[in-house]
Amino acid sequence: MDIRSQIAMVFHLDKCIGCHTCSIACKNIWTDRKGAEYMWWNNVETKPGTGYPSKWEDQDIYKGGWVKKGNSVLLKGAGKIKGIKGLFHNPNMPVLEDYYEPWTYEYENLFEAKEGDDQPIARPVSLITGETITPKSGPNWDDDLGGSEDYAKNDVNFKNISPAEKEAMFHLERMTMHYLPRMCNHCLNPACVASCPSGAIYKRGEDGVVLINQEKCRGWRMCVTACPYKKSYYNWNTGKSEKCVLCYPRLEAGEAPACHQSCVGRIRYIGVMLYDADKIEAAAASDEENLIANQMDIYLDPNDPEVIAEAIKNGIHESTIEAAQKSPVYKFVKEWGLALPLHPEFRTLPNLFYVPPLLPTMAFVNEEGVYETTTEHFWGAIEKSRLPMSYMASLFSAGNEEIIKIVLKKLMAVRLHRRSETVGDLPEKETKDAIRDAVLDKETADEIFRLTSLPLFDERFVIPAAHREEAIEMLESASDYKGSTGFGFKVPPKRGL
Numbered sequence: 048m049d050i051r052s053q054i055a056m057v058f059h060l061d062k063c064i065g066c067h068t069c070s071i072a073c074k075n076i077w078t079d080r081k082g083a084e085y086m087w088w089n090n091v092e093t094k095p096g097t098g099y100p101s102k103w104e105d106q107d108i109y110k111g112g113w114v115k116k117g118n119s120v121l122l123k124g125a126g127k128i129k130g131i132k133g134l135f136h137n138p139n140m141p142v143l144e145d146y147y148e149p150w151t152y153e154y155e156n157l158f159e160a161k162e163g164d165d166q167p168i169a170r171p172v173s174l175i176t177g178e179t180i181t182p183k184s185g186p187n188w189d190d191d192l193g194g195s196e197d198y199a200k201n202d203v204n205f206k207n208i209s210p211a212e213k214e215a216m217f218h219l220e221r222m223t224m225h226y227l228p229r230m231c232n233h234c235l236n237p238a239c240v241a242s243c244p245s246g247a248i249y250k251r252g253e254d255g256v257v258l259i260n261q262e263k264c265r266g267w268r269m270c271v272t273a274c275p276y277k278k279s280y281y282n283w284n285t286g287k288s289e290k291c292v293l294c295y296p297r298l299e300a301g302e303a304p305a306c307h308q309s310c311v312g313r314i315r316y317i318g319v320m321l322y323d324a325d326k327i328e329a330a331a332a333s334d335e336e337n338l339i340a341n342q343m344d345i346y347l348d349p350n351d352p353e354v355i356a357e358a359i360k361n362g363i364h365e366s367t368i369e370a371a372q373k374s375p376v377y378k379f380v381k382e383w384g385l386a387l388p389l390h391p392e393f394r395t396l397p398n399l400f401y402v403p404p405l406l407p408t409m410a411f412v413n414e415e416g417v418y419e420t421t422t423e424h425f426w427g428a429i430e431k432s433r434l435p436m437s438y439m440a441s442l443f444s445a446g447n448e449e450i451i452k453i454v455l456k457k458l459m460a461v462r463l464h465r466r467s468e469t470v471g472d473l474p475e476k477e478t479k480d481a482i483r484d485a486v487l488d489k490e491t492a493d494e495i496f497r498l499t500s501l502p503l504f505d506e507r508f509v510i511p512a513a514h515r516e517e518a519i520e521m522l523e524s525a526s527d528y529k530g531s532t533g534f535g536f537k538v539p540p541k542r543g544l
Contacts, residue, residue, distance in 0.1 A: 049324040050347065050358045052367050052511075053235065053255035054293065054317065055398040056307075057379045057386045058228055059499060061405055061458070062314040065226040067091050067187065069306035069315075073230075076305050077292070082284025084149035084174045087186045088291040089230045089306045095202040095216075095438070096189045098227075100145035103277040104203040104390065110139040111275030112238055112393035113331060120331050120394055125242035125273040140272045147184040149174040175283070192224050199224075204441035212435060223433045225404040227442075228314070230306065231278040231291035232389070232397030233257045235322065235345065236331045239290070242273035247288075253513075254319075255398065256293045264288055275393040299513035307508060316502075318374030318509040319367055320398070321347045321358055331394045335445045338391040345396070346381055349374070370511035375498055376400070383495055385454055387443040403443055403451060405458045407433050429455045453485075457495075460485035464492040 073089040092098045106112055110124025122129070124139045152169035160167035173180045189198030195217055205213050215221060233250075237257050240248045247263035248270055250256070259270070259279075266286040270279040279290045294304035302308070307315040322345045330341040347354045349371035358368055371377065379386040379402060386400035429452060430436065436448045444450040460481040467478040482492065498506065 048347075048354075048357045050321055050354065050361050050363065051255065051324050052253065052358075052363050052371065053320045053322055053398055054233065054298065054510075055320045055374075055376045055380070055400070057316040057376050057400045057402065059314045059316070059402040060225055060227065061402065062312045062499075063091070063226040063228060064312045065091055065093065065191070066311050068309050068311050069228060070186075072305040072309040073291075076294075078289075082282035083280070083289065085143065085146045085186075086280045086282075086289065088278070088280075089228065090186055092187070092227045092229060093190050093192060093199075093224050094227045094442070095199040095205065095224065096192075097198050097201050097203070098229075099147075099186045100141045100277050101184070102145075102201070102203055103141075103275075106275055106393070108139070109141060109272065109275070109277065111273055111277070112395055113236070115332050115334075115394070118332055119328060120236075122238055122242055122273055123275075125238070125269045137268070137272060140268060141277060143175075144184070147182070147186060147188070148180060150180055150182055192222065204438050207437045207441060207446065208435055216433070216435075221433050223407050225406065225434075227389075227401075228306075229276065229278070229389075230399065231257065231293070232276060232395065232399040233291075233293060234398060235324075235327050235342075235396035236394065238273035238275065238393075238395055239270035239279050242269040243267070244269060251295075254295075254298065256295050256298070257290070258292055258295070259288055259290055261285075261287050261289075275390065275395065276397075298510055301510050301512065303508040303510065313502070313507065316375040316379065316507050318376040319349075319371040319511055320374065320377055320380070321349050321354060321363070321368070321371050323347060327396065331396055335392055336447060338394070338445050339387065339447070339450060342388065342391065342396050343381060343384075346377070348381075349377065364511070367511040370509050373509045375502070375507060375509060378494075378498065383457070383491070385457060385495070387450065387454065389443060390445075391443075392445040401443060402458070403439055403454055404434075405429075405455055405462070429459060456481070457485040457487060460487050461492045461495050461499075464489060465496050 070087055070089050070091055074087065077088055078084075078086040087099065090099050098104065102108060106123060112123050113120035114123045150171045150173050153172055154169050157167055157169050170179050171182055172178065188194065192199050200213070200217065216223070233256055235255070237248070237250060240250055240257065244267050245263050245265045247260045247265070249258060249260065251258065264287040266281065266288065268281050268288060270288050271277070271281055279288055282289050297304055303317060307317055326341075326345045330338075330345055333341040349355070349368055355368055359365065380400050386402050388397045388400055436451055437446070439451045440446050440448045463473060463478045463481045467473045467475070482489065
């Protein structure tokens with residue numbers, strides 16, 4: 048075993064209210080400067096929707112992530128040969144229009160305009176060219192299903208839904224939506240790290256945070272193509288690539304990242320996961336139906352004496368192990384099996400997990416596809432949700448609907464159990480059946496409810512003490528560098544020109 052520690056996150060989507068406070072907190076700290084105007088390291092999308100940049104999930108367009116080849120994986124749109132071919136022309140890289148052209152307004156015109164019969168206006172002006180423009184898109188242009196004809200209906204995740212079912216979803220009484228906050232996943236098998244010709248992108252040995260060395264970066268932008276989540280950006284002013292740094296200066300001071308700290312809905316959890324790096328390549332090269340199971344197998348039980356002994360032997364500090372034992376992420380991901388990775392088929396093994404939304408639950412669609420406002424039980428059946436199960440499976444389980452059903456049944460069981468405990472208006476058999484079908488017990492249901500609805504600050508954010516003095520030792524004890532695959536994290540030896 049090659050045990051390492053990884054800062055990981057969970058976002059509970061049933062709690063997200065789409066306020067964008069997280070995005071603004073990140074924007075004010077990290078990307079409020081020239082060349083980064085269009086960057087949103089943290090953004091919140093409305094689903095269904097095409098997202099930011101437009102249709103980022105469609106790797107037929109952008110060629111991001113990895114593809115399986117035998118018992119290993121290869122970069123889909125980057126790498127040595129592909130990188131050289133696309134050095135001066137890369138048609139798979141998103142352009143500014145795929146994000147949006149950032150703008151401000153001529154506010155001074157409101158005060159300095161000459162007297163006249165008409166009302167002066169503040170015209171939109173490009174932050175890049177300084178010219179007057181007509182904005183045509185933005186980072187949340189389709190917020191709350193705005194412009195559904197152009198955005199929500201073109202969601203890539205509708206690929207397995209029939210045209211009739213898709214069209215019916217946009218009838219007013221059947222419409223449904225949820226929010227999807229996104230940021231860098233700080234993956235176990237980051238495509239951005241493997242794609243960089245300059246070796247500027249690396250994964251920190253002590254906590255797994257993926258960073259870009261600004262001194263080494265030469266602006267090749269292979270990382271922009273390689274990242275399937277499109278969370279690496281090019282700064283047109285500095286000529287360097289940039290990305291989310293997970294607020295590592297805050298982490299090292301024991302504080303939560305700004306987006307986590309400011310979250311109004313308290314949907315965000317952060318903690319340590321211990322994992323076996325020897326299993327990364329096999330997990331990434333799994334068949335699609337086994338991707339999630341094999342990724343979950345990488346993460347180890349921090350209470351297992353053998354794991355603890357191997358972790359200490361590999362240079363992981365005891366305080367980090369203690370943090371892993373208290374990690375809320377471990378509970379949601381491994382212990383309860385409630386949180387899933389976003390688009391596991393990209394094979395980057397992301398460390399940002401989502402608890403899928405249970406909503407809507409009060410109305411459903413019957414066998415004839417007719418919308419019903421009454422249900423036999425207090426909440427409708429999961430299988431009859433207005434949001435098709437295949438859509439959720441496309442987002443979080445590489446198309447495997449059974450995985451989604453298991454998670455939603457657990458969430459429903461917790462809801463029914465707590466309703467029965469606090470209000471007592473549900474038939475006892477209905478609650479017992481839900482608990483049984485979800486393979487839960489009442490104590491576990493109470494624990495899930497407690498960490499979901501009533502967690503203290505220190506329970507949501509379990510951040511280990513920083514041990515920068517040991518980071519170099521961990522890098523030196525890592526496995527040999529394998530720059531062409533992205534599986535090794537050790538800094539490559541310097542070579543002559």
